Each structure stands twice: as structure tokens, then as C-alpha cells.
Amino acid sequence: xxxxxxxxxxxxxxxxxxxxxxxxxxxxxxxxxxxxxxxxxxxxxxxxxxxxxxxxxxxxxxxxxxxxxxxxxxxxxxxxxxxxxxxxxxxxxxxxxxxxxxxxxxxxxxxxxxxxxxxxxxxxxxx
Amino acid sequence: xxxxxxxxxxxxxxxxxxxxxxxxxxxxxxxxxxxxxxxxxxxxxxxxxxxxxxxxxxxxxxxxxxxxxxxxxxxxxxxxxxxxxxxxxxxxxxxxxxxxxxxxxxxxxxxxxxxxxxxxxxxxxxx
Amino acid sequence: xxxxxxxxxxxxxxxxxxxxxxxxxxxxxxxxxxxxxxxxxxxxxxxxxxxxxxxxxxxxxxxxxxxxxxxxxxxxxxxxxxxxxxxxxxxxxxxxxxxxxxxxxxxxxxxxxxxxxxxxxxxxxxx
Amino acid sequence: xxxxxxxxxxxxxxxxxxxxxxxxxxxxxxxxxxxxxxxxxxxxxxxxxxxxxxxxxxxxxxxxxxxxxxxxxxxxxxxxxxxxxxxxxxxxxxxxxxxxxxxxxxxxxxxxxxxxxxxxxxxxxxx
DNA sequence: GTGGTCTAGACCACG
DNA sequence: GTGGTCTAGACCACA
Numbered sequence: 001x002x003x004x005x006x007x008x009x010x011x012x013x014x015x016x017x018x019x020x021x022x023x024x025x026x027x028x029x030x031x032x033x034x035x036x037x038x039x040x041x042x043x044x045x046x047x048x049x050x051x052x053x054x055x056x057x058x059x060x061x062x063x064x065x066x067x068x069x070x071x072x073x074x075x076x077x078x079x080x081x082x083x084x085x086x087x088x089x090x091x092x093x094x095x096x097x098x099x100x101x102x103x104x105x106x107x108x109x110x111x112x113x114x115x116x117x118x119x120x121x122x123x124x125x126x127x
Numbered sequence: 128x129x130x131x132x133x134x135x136x137x138x139x140x141x142x143x144x145x146x147x148x149x150x151x152x153x154x155x156x157x158x159x160x161x162x163x164x165x166x167x168x169x170x171x172x173x174x175x176x177x178x179x180x181x182x183x184x185x186x187x188x189x190x191x192x193x194x195x196x197x198x199x200x201x202x203x204x205x206x207x208x209x210x211x212x213x214x215x216x217x218x219x220x221x222x223x224x225x226x227x228x229x230x231x232x233x234x235x236x237x238x239x240x241x242x243x244x245x246x247x248x249x250x251x252x253x254x
Numbered sequence: 255x256x257x258x259x260x261x262x263x264x265x266x267x268x269x270x271x272x273x274x275x276x277x278x279x280x281x282x283x284x285x286x287x288x289x290x291x292x293x294x295x296x297x298x299x300x301x302x303x304x305x306x307x308x309x310x311x312x313x314x315x316x317x318x319x320x321x322x323x324x325x326x327x328x329x330x331x332x333x334x335x336x337x338x339x340x341x342x343x344x345x346x347x348x349x350x351x352x353x354x355x356x357x358x359x360x361x362x363x364x365x366x367x368x369x370x371x372x373x374x375x376x377x378x379x380x381x
Numbered sequence: 382x383x384x385x386x387x388x389x390x391x392x393x394x395x396x397x398x399x400x401x402x403x404x405x406x407x408x409x410x411x412x413x414x415x416x417x418x419x420x421x422x423x424x425x426x427x428x429x430x431x432x433x434x435x436x437x438x439x440x441x442x443x444x445x446x447x448x449x450x451x452x453x454x455x456x457x458x459x460x461x462x463x464x465x466x467x468x469x470x471x472x473x474x475x476x477x478x479x480x481x482x483x484x485x486x487x488x489x490x491x492x493x494x495x496x497x498x499x500x501x502x503x504x505x506x507x508x
Numbered sequence: 509g510t511g512g513t514c515t516a517g518a519c520c521a522c523g
Numbered sequence: 524g525t526g527g528t529c530t531a532g533a534c535c536a537c538a
Binding site for chain 4: 509510511521
């Protein structure tokens with residue numbers, strides 16, 4: 001798998017390692033990363049995105065301890081077989097739920113009409 | 128103004144002072160805090176939410192330097208008159224835009240159908 | 255003496271009471287406020303500049319304890335007779351010295367050529 | 382960069398953190414701190430000047446939110462690329478303007494002759 | 509190693 | 524009464 005599967009925003013306030021872990025969680029839940037599939041090496045990811053290899057390594061380590069990844073001798077990291085891989089739409093929806101709740105809270109603080117928000121999100125989802 | 132206008136999640140990864148500034152930005156943009164309105168005192172907010180006064184003070188100070196609040200000497204902080212107060216729906220929408228973009232990105236990583244996401248958000252907005 | 259002799263910037267970071275005391279010190283040193291001259295009442299100053307009477311009162315009190323002013327029964331505050339009134343140019347220059355030192359320091363941090371700074375100040379003094 | 386670039390007056394009425402931010406603004410505008418240059422660490426500055434690290438941290442944070450500095454994660458603060466770096470003499474002059482205006486005002490209150498003030502400032506700038 | 513956040517508490521400045 | 528500043532120190536997050 002190519003290092004470009006991960007999107008990194010080094011300037012974002014969200015820590016880089018968490019950007020990686022969160023993306024892995026979603027991509028694996030959706031099956032975009034299939035069980036057993038090899039991940040790009042720490043070196044590749046770090047080089048491609050110009051970030052510190054230690055940061056990538058840490059992210060992989062956290063993903064492993066979360067059961068998302070497994071270390072295979074000689075092959076590096078692969079997507080773990082287990083309860084996390086390729087989940088139902090209902091389970092995947094739950095991963096998005098906290099973010100949606102926050103969206104709703106902010107929209108209400110901004111007193112934005114629901115349909116304005118929904119229309120905009122629909123447009124963004126259409127891309 | 129009552130200290131309860133602000134919602135604080137002490138356990139959130141988002142720093143408390145930033146929770147406060149972000150909320151103020153939205154509440155002021157929406158006009159829920161009107162220009163010239165007095166804010167709850169640092170001590171009131173700190174006491175009400177059981178957090179350190181300095182944390183609140185820091186948030187107020189940042190909001191002031193951002194032009195959201197003004198200090199009235201000896202009286203406290205009031206909502207600043209200026210370009211930030213009571214904005215149009217279009218401007219308020221822009222404050223939500225980055226969050227919505229991230230929502231869309233996560234939904235796509237999760238390969239969630241657009242209508243599922245929209246239905247859920249609609250429900251959350253209906254509260 | 256009219257309340258307009260004092261210039262107040264309520265929005266300045268410099269505290270109002272100190273703006274008053276510092277101005278009195280300079281105006282008295284220069285003889286613009288003559289020994290024995292009556293000052294505008296606390297009420298007049300506060301009303302004219304829309305500031306808190308307590309602030310003016312405090313400034314007058316400090317000026318009194320510094321020997322700049324004297325309280326005369328029935329007349330209010332008057333400029334004190336004493337070593338502070340109507341000083342020589344040399345003595346008045348010393349009141350400006352700290353400010354000039356700071357000017358020089360900032361100009362050097364900004365790497366501004368001396369003649370540029372002097373030309374500008376000359377122009378400002380010419381008004 | 383050495384912690385000695387910054388000058389701190391702990392006894393000054395101007396708060397320490399503002400002394401730092403103001404100096405940074407000028408040093409960066411003049412290019413004495415070049416774009417991309419690393420700043421002394423919070424701990425170095427705090428140790429060198431015997432002040433609390435949090436005070437320095439606060440100054441750095443404000444300078445960051447003003448666009449003067451950028452955080453390089455894990456490495457420290459560097460001078461930001463952007464509109465604030467290395468400005469023209471004209472722009473730098475504007476940073477001094479308010480201070481010069483105040484100088485002129487005080488000189489006039491003291492009824493000091495322009496040439497006396499200018500001669501003194503010239504001498505101070507000659508150092 | 510870097511900076512960030514928060515607390516507890518003292519003390520000050522201002523009105 | 525209001526907010527501001529600073530300290531000492533703990534602990535965390537990040538690279």
C-alpha cells in the first residue's frame with residue numbers, strides 16, 4: 001500500500017500521530033484497508049509526508065495496541081484480523097457520531113438553520 | 128450574564144481556555160451575546176465550572192486580543208463593538224465550514240452513504 | 255482652570271489616574287499650571303472626560319502626597335508652592351529622559367537610521 | 382539563538398510577557414531575527430533572566446497568535462514567514478510612531494524647546 | 509529535548 | 524468589586 005493513502009496536515013492543531021491513528025481506524029472499519037494488507041513502511045510514510053519517523057512509528061504502535069494492526073515478522077505492519085476490520089454501516093456510523101454531535105452543537109451556537117447546514121454538508125459529501 | 132452560558136468539558140482534549148474562546152466567537156457571531164453585553168466575571172465562571180480563575184482569565188484575554196471582547200475598567204468584560212458582532216448567516220456559516228469539511232472527509236473514509244449521515248445530523252439538529 | 259487642560263485616553267493601557275498625575279507633574283514643572291492656581295474640581299474633570307470621579311480623586315490624592323498639589327479648605331486643590339513648581343529647562347528635561355531612552359532603545363531594535371527618527375520627531379514637535 | 386537577545390526589566394511596570402512580545406515584533410520587523418530562525422527555548426530564556434517559564438511561554442504564545450512566530454513541533458519556535466518579517470524602513474517607522482507622538486506631547490507639556498529634545502535624542506541614538 | 513495546560517495561591521492595579 | 528501578573532510546580536503532548 002502506498003504512503004499516499006494517508007492524509008497528513010502537519011500544521012493542524014490535531015497531533016500528527018492521532019491524525020494517522022484515526023484515519024487508520026476509519027479506513028480499516030470501511031474495508032478500504034483490507035485485513036492482512038500491508039501498510040506503507042514507517043520510512044515511506046515519514047519520507048512522503050516529510051514528518052518525523054518516530055511520529056509514524058508511535059502511531060503504528062498505538063494502532064497495534066488498539067488491535068487495528070499486527071506486526072508480522074519480515075513484512076512490517078499489516079491490518080489485523082479481528083473485530084475491528086470491515087464493520088457494518090451501523091458500527092461505522094458510531095465512529096462518526098461524536099463528530100456529528102459537535103457539529104450540531106456548534107451549528108446551534110451559531111444559530112444556523114438546519115437546512116442550510118444540511119445542504120452544505122450534502123454538497124461536501126457529493127465531491 | 129450568567130456563568131451558565133458557557134459549556135465546559137474539563138475532560139475534553141481541547142484545552143478549556145480554547146473551548147471558551149471558540150464558544151464566545153460563535154455566540155457573539157450569532158448575536159446570542161449582544162454587543163455591549165457584560166460577560167460573567169472571571170471568578171463567577173471559574174467558580175461555576177470549578178476551574179481555575181486563571182484559565183478563564185486567559186480565555187478572556189485571548190478573546191480580547193482577537194477583538195471579541197473589550198475590557199471596561201473596573202467593571203469587567205463586555206462584548207466588543209466591531210466587525211465580529213452579530214454576523215450574517217453567510218459569515219456564520221464560514222465559521223462552521225472547516226468543521227463540516229472534516230465531517231465530510233471522515234464520512235468518506237468510513238464509506239458512509241451521504242443520506243445516512245445527513246439523516247443523522249438532521250436528527251441531531253432537531254433537538 | 256478648565257477641565258479641558260487635561261487630556262485623557264480612557265482606552266489607553268496606561269491607567270487613567272497615572273495619565274493625570276504625569277500630566278500634572280509636567281504642566282506644573284513647566285509653569286503652565288502656576289503656583290496657587292486652582293485645579294478643576296473632581297466632578298468637573300470626571301464629567302468632562304466621562305470617567306469615574308474616584309479615579310480623578312485618587313489622582314489628585316497622589317499628586318498631593320507627591321507635593322504637587324495642596325488642598326485648600328473651601329477652594330479645593332491648588333498647585334502647591336514648593337520645589338516642584340516651575341522648574342528650569344534642565345530639570346524638566348530630566349522628566350523626559352526616561353521616555354527618550356526608551357525611544358532610542360526601540361529605534362535601535364528597529365534599526366531605524368537616526369536622522370529618520372529625528373526628522374520625524376522634529377515634525378511632530380513643530381505642530 | 383542565544384537567550385541574551387532579549388532584554389528584560391523585571392521591575393518595569395510593563396508586564397514581562399509584553400516586553401518580550403514587543404521586542405520580538407521590532408527585532409523581527411528589522412530582520413535582526415531572520416525568518417525561519419529558531420528562538421531560544423522557553424526554558425533557556427526563563428533560566429537566563431530568572432523568570433518563570435510560563436511567563437515566557439505566554440509571550441511566545443501571544444507572538445504566535447499574532448503571526449510573529451511559528452511552532453515547529455518538538456523543535457521550538459521559529460520566526461514565522463509572513464507579512465511581519467523584515468519590513469521596510471517606512472513600515473518599521475510606523476511601529477515607532479505612537480511612541481514618538483507621546484514623546485512630542487510630553488515635550489510640549491514640559492514646554493521644552495524642540496532643539497533641546499532633538500539634541501538629546503540624537504546623542505542617545507548615537508550610542 | 510521542545511512547548512502546553514492547569515492548579516493553587518499571592519499580590520497588584522484599577523475603579 | 525473587577526481583571527492582570529507572576530510564581531512554583533505538576534503533569535502532559537509531541538517529536
